[in-house]
Amino acid sequence: MYTILEKQQLSQDVFYFRVSAPDIAKSRKAGQFVLVQLDADFGERVPLTIADANADEGWIALVVQAVGATTLKLSRRAVGDKLAVVLGPLGNPTHISHVGTVVCVGGGIGVAPLYPIAQAYKAAGNKLIVIMGARTKELIIFEDKMRAIADEVIIMTDDGSAGTKGLVTEPLKALCEQTPPPDEVVAIGPPVMMKFCAETTRPFGIHTVVSLNTIMIDGTGMCGGCRVTVGGETKFVCVDGPEFDGHQVDFSNMMLRMKAFKEREQKDLHKCRMRAQAAALQAGREN
Numbered sequence: 001m002y003t004i005l006e007k008q009q010l011s012q013d014v015f016y017f018r019v020s021a022p023d024i025a026k027s028r029k030a031g032q033f034v035l036v037q038l039d040a041d042f043g044e045r046v047p048l049t050i051a052d053a054n055a056d057e058g059w060i061a062l063v064v065q066a067v068g069a070t071t072l073k074l075s076r077r078a079v080g081d082k083l084a085v086v087l088g089p090l091g092n093p094t095h096i097s098h099v100g101t102v103v104c105v106g107g108g109i110g111v112a113p114l115y116p117i118a119q120a121y122k123a124a125g126n127k128l129i130v131i132m133g134a135r136t137k138e139l140i141i142f143e144d145k146m147r148a149i150a151d152e153v154i155i156m157t158d159d160g161s162a163g164t165k166g167l168v169t170e171p172l173k174a175l176c177e178q179t180p181p182p183d184e185v186v187a188i189g190p191p192v193m194m195k196f197c198a199e200t201t202r203p204f205g206i207h208t209v210v211s212l213n214t215i216m217i218d219g220t221g222m223c224g225g226c227r228v229t230v231g232g233e234t235k236f237v238c239v240d241g242p243e244f245d246g247h248q249v250d251f252s253n254m255m256l257r258m259k260a261f262k263e264r265e266q267k268d269l270h271k272c273r274m275r276a277q278a279a280a281l282q283a284g285r286e287n
Helices: 022-027 069-075 108-123 143-149 169-176 191-204 251-286
Strands: 002-011 014-020 033-037 045-054 059-065 085-090 101-107 127-134 152-157 184-188 207-211 227-230 233-236 243-245
Touching (some): 033 059, 045 108, 059 108, 108 184, 127 169, 152 169, 169 191, 191 251, 227 243
Parallel strands (some): 127 152, 184 207
Antiparallel strands (some): 002 014, 045 059, 207 243, 227 233
């Protein structure tokens, strides 16, 4: 069993968990993920990217957005509760090297899996520029953590409630136009954001890495749900990735595939919320 050591609510549906997992904390590398199962007897296993870790203290950090039945149940767990299964680290780690200047672009909850990658690039001696974007100020996460490691942090919001009003591609393009331009770009966030980040850097020939972790389902390569086209070839995000060359990813096909699970996911989430409301009502009657 894996014990929840800390829980924070970062925004309306986004939660931070620090979980005891000594072996994983010692062996994980930036960009890798774990599979989490809430209960031992029955339950879905969900892939979650490791957002931070401490090998000496034996914990890993997970950031969870309650978008489906299992993640909603996880968001309701408390400090001291146990998770039945935390399997990992899985996936290919980020290739980290000293390249010069690295721009890390995070959109929404994508900032969480971006954090350990940014840490690793900075530790390798690179100049680190972080661009963070969200719809509104309340959805900005990990700002203090990023400011603690980055040489420069740029905040963009759709409504202008924090930082500058606009899209993350705007400062990214401005950086690409500078002399010298960035040596590498890493983008993690909604697929449409990653697509346009890759299109922004393409004319400049800047190597751009994207993480497609949002499309993963079982995390083992058995279900085929995370199948994507990269450079004209079929890849499976959980075993071949989760990171790929953003200029080679067929984002249009990926986004179309993600819609296939949306309706079922919403139905399961609705059922889970209805059960929780019914349980709360029943508990109130008994008291």
